[in-house]
Amino acid sequence: MVKKLRGMRDLRHIDKIAYLRPSKRFYEHGYTHYQPGAELISLVRPMLEGRAEPWKVHRSDVWTHILPANRTESNKLPIQGWKIHVSAIAANCRNLLVKVAALALENNIQFKFANDTETLKMMTSKRWSRGGSGKFITLYPPTDEKFREIIEKAYAVLKDDIGSYILSDRRYKDCRCLYYRYGGITSVTKLLYTSEKQPVIFSPDGEQIPDHRTPYFETPPWTSDPFPEEQPDHAEFTLNNGRYLVKEALGFSNTGGVYLSTETASGRQVVIKEARPYIELGEDDMDAVARLVQEEKILRLLGGTGLAPEIYDSFRDWENYYVVEEYFPAPDIRLVMLESSPLVDTRPSIAASEKFYNIYKKAFSSALRGMARIHDQGIVIGDVSPKNILVDRDSMTVRFIDLEGAFRPGIDEPQRLHTPEFRIPSKGRELNSTYDDDTFAIGVIMMYAIFPIAAMQFLREDLFTAVLPRLVADVGWANTPALAIITQLVDNKITCSQAADLLEQSEYTIEQPIKRRPLEGDMPMEISDQMARFITSNYRLDKIFTLFPVDPFGQRDNPSSFGFGATGIIHTLSTCGYDIPLPALERQRNELAALKLEEIPPGFLVGTSGIAWCCLLAGDRETAERLLKQANHSPLTHAHHSLYFGMAGIGMANLAAYLRLKDGRYLDAAVNLAMTLEKQSKENERGVYWEEDGQVWIGFGYGQSGVALFLLRLSQVTGEEKWRAMGKKAVLYDMSWGRELEPGNLTVAANPEDTSTYEHYIEEGSAGIVKVAIRYGLWGSELDGFMGDIDRKYASFAGVIFGLAGFADVLIDAYRYSNDKKYLTMADSSLQGIIDLYLLKFDDGYATPGENLFRITCDYATGVAGVMRTFHRRANPAEDEFCLDELDQLSA
Structure with a gap:
């Protein structure tokens, strides 16, 4: 089963945590810059010496491959077939590798293994994909017959060994480290239109079939399990001999699932947390099961306090460990705050800010006092983040959940689990979590609740001294204790109890949120110049790096692309009149040629x-x-x-x-x-639209509006009115999905079925629709509704396709097509948001963080180049060349 997309933007999402370690400034893939240890390959190299047929070692990504030095027809691997996987833990991986390598070499079987023990730990960590987890060694038998022979021989030498369960595979007999699955052996990929390369296998008639690494065992239709066994009926998923009926999976990670369940005897709803053994191996090989046992112990200590879920039961079912907890049907604190924050409105009022402050005060008073009581019991929570704090909407009391990082210092095994931005920065500090980390975290969450930019603390040390005061002023809380409480908490200058007292007892007045300030005359051009200086100061010629620092999506698939690569950066610099360093140009030309x-x-x-x-x-x-x-x-x-x-x-x-x-x-x-x-279009009462596998997308990047722009320009070039008429129906289709979430404003979701998440941006949302509608001349009340939706100072990111720069870009378009300066005033609000929230000033120029805010990107779509272009257009309102605005001048 492939997860259904909420929007096409999801296709470019990459977990950026894996891109944080190598650089404090830029996203760089951690493993690309990692130097594996030699403890495993040093065991295998001596085994390759003096063999009749020579073997060679080849390293690729996380794998060390052992393969024949001379490729012949006799040792050529098939494209696909049955593969054998061996799992391991750090304590036994060396022994298993020696045994399996000897078996493979004796039988002329090619194989690969994880580069070192740290790589093995990474591949069994919580963030690793569930479909790929645990595969320490892979053996590639050349035929089905050889597969049966080798897996039985492997069983003979491994039957008493242990490793993590490989979810994508079937276990062989009763060996807890030996598995198999059918899939690709020789890497064959299919290029997708997104630039992703999808692994494929071939059906008997030659059709390419996606080789999905699902977290469950499955075989393609043309083959079957070579060792079939009767499988239980899974019509109902029960645990502990039927005592609990699982109703819904609330979430999955590599360590196990979290399930909403019903206790069959009582009908009581419960939450069941699952832990898989030998996963998320930490110090002293403490695994997910040991952590869940410790979490259970902590929760029992907190029983009866109302601060955390009650424990009802715990048990082992098959090889996994389960804890049954109280079900607390409540949203997390981030959702409660986001729903109430006036900063997400375009025209926030004092009344809205007052209401938000009362919600904020009640929820955080409860959270602060709750944390103080937990600390009083000698417990460090460890992993404190917004998603781990639930809020009862009626009483505004909170509960802390997911206490897998909690421990009692000096009594329990210390834990290091944490969410990066909600922990005191780790430079020069001990690795174990502390009480001070918890206090810091609740302070950061109090800022995050006003607006979620906590991740930016990795890029700017002045987040709490420069940005936080602006947030507090913009929300209308300058005359409340919020600023003083947060700054003292993150500096650990007050306790949680003292912070709660201040929050509850201090007098306050609420002011008008978001008072507009005009941009200074030369500021847009100065910022553009400084951003160009930053970009041109940070090109790289070492091939291990992309030419410019770009979003991980560009790094993975096409670092030369317009949107996420060097081409868009160089073009934008040139268009804005900036010189490009010759070495950077030369590398770009060489890469394009190659x-x-x-x-x-x-x-x-x-x-x-x-x-x-x-x-x-x-x-x-x-x-x-x-x-x-x-x-x-x-x-x-x-x-x-x-x-x-x-x-x-x-x-x-x-x-x-x-x-x-x-x-x-x-x-x-x-x-x-x-x-x-x-030919592919469809039409209904809303207008003309296009489907992809039955799914309709809305907006500029992936929906009808972007197609409408092309049809408009084609009509202008050819003189054929039918293309314009068709395009107008297309943009009207997107506009028809506008919903009034804020009085007078219209916004859209990424697809018609989504009724919970609405977007405002160019890529997906209101801004992209406006960008096309104004070029069709569709001025009027409906367009005004969408226009009002992008009159914003606040957005999650700074970038042009999904951030504040995009609002300003479209509003500059609106000024060009209407000559009404009110749109420049509106654009200035978005640009002021970038200046107040996201503008990073360094010795080598100005920058903005990329998406997710952890690091800087320079690409056009998400990074500095696109933001620079927008500031430059504000100073010099030029055509948008990628909308072919020259045609409007020609037809004027």
Whole structure:
């Protein structure tokens, strides 16, 4: 089963925690910069010496491969088949590797193993994918017959050993470290239009089938389990001999699940936490089970206090350990605060701020007193984060949940589990959590509850002294104790009880939230200049790094792309009139020349058409035509309708090429793409729309609005009114989904079925719809509703496609198309938000954090380049070249 997307933006989400360790400034993949130890390969190398057939060692990512030095037909691996996996723990991995390596070499079986023990621990950690967890060694038998032979021989030498359960596999007999599954052996991938490379296997008739690493055992339809056994009926999922009926999975991680269940005898609803053995190995091989046992002990100590869930039961079922807890049907504190915060409104009132403060005061008074009582019992909570604090909406009392990081200093095994931004920064400090960490965390959460930018503390040490006062003033709380309480908590200058007293007893007055301030005249250009200086000061020539620091999505798939790579950065610098260092240009040119075009999708944001368009604007016709030819003839050219990933964006690039080169082939290509879009379109009373596997997306990046922009420009170039008419119906379709969440304002979700998450941005949301609607001239009350929705000072990120810069970008568009300066005033509010919240000032220039706020990115879509371009456009309201605004000038 593949998880259903809430929005297409989810496709570019990558867990950024894995990109934090190598650099304090930029996202860099941790393992790429890791140097594995030699403790495992040193065991295998001597075994390779003096063999009749030579073997070689090859390291790739987390794996050390052992394979024949001379590839022949006799030792060639199949594309797919049955694989054998061996799991292990740190204590036995060396012994298992020696035994398995000897078996493999004696039988001429190729294999791979985790590079070192730290890598093994990483692959059994909580954040590792459940479908890939635990696979310490993989053996590649060349045939089904050899598979049966080798797995039985492996059983003979491993039957008494242990390792973590491999969720994607079937266990062989009763051996707790030996598993098998059917899947790809020789790596074969299928390029997707998003730029991701998806592993595939082949059906007997040659069809490519995704090789999903699911966290459960499954076989493709054309084969079956070679060692079938009767499986239990899973019509109902029960635990502890039927005592508990599992109703719903509340969450999963590699360590186990959390289940909403019913106690069958009483009908009582409970929460059951699961722990898998030999997962999340820490100091002294303490695993997830040991941690859950310790959490249970802590919860029992807190029993009857109302501060944490009550414990009803604990048991072992099969090999896993379970704790049954009280079910507390309440939202976490982040949701309660987000629902009430006036900073998410475009026109917040004193009354809204007053209401929010009362909610805030009650909830945090309860949280502070609760933490103080837990500390009084000699317990460090350890992992304190907003999602671990639940709030009863009626009483505003809180409970702390997920106490897996809790311990009693001097009594229990110390824990180091924590959420990065809610712990005192670790430089030069002890690794174990402390009472001070808890106090710091609750202070940070109090700031996070006003607006969630806590992660930015890794980039700016003045977060609590410079940014926090602005947050407090903007929410209207300058004359409350909030600022003093938070700053003293994060500095550990007051206790939680003292903080609660201040919060409850201090007099206060509420002021008008978010008082607009005009930008100083030269400020936008100064910021643009300083951002250009930052970008050009931080290019890299070492091949282990991308040319510029970019979002992990760009690092993984295409570091040369327009949206997330070097091409967009260099283009933006050039468009804004800044010089690009020659070494950076040279590396970029070399990388473009070396691109393997068959490995790059055609789309505008991530693929060849976007790069081609930038090359065209830079005057590099040869490269532009080479890349655009690939975009027009890729197997993925017609894979998606959208502007960012599909035909609309490719069509726009072709129109740009036609306008500059006057080559009719590009206009023909654009028309052909439009005709395909026309054939694939559907229409109802709302307008024209496109589906992807039955799913409709809304907005500029992936929905109808982006397609409408292409159709408008095609109509202007060809003179055919039908394209404009079709495009107008498309943008009206998106507009029809507008919902009034705030009086007078309209916003949309990423898809029509979503009724809980609404977006405001260019990529998904109101801003992208406005960007196209104004180019169609659809001024009026409905457009005013969407326009009002983007009149914001606050957004989660600074970037242009999903952040504050995007609001300003669209409002500058609105000014250009209306000549009404009120839109520049509105844009200034968003730009002031960037200045107050996100502008980072360094000796080498100004920057903004990328998405998730942990580190800086320089790319166009999420980083400094896009923000720089927006400040530059505010100083010089130029055309948006990627909307082909030149056509509007031509038709004026």
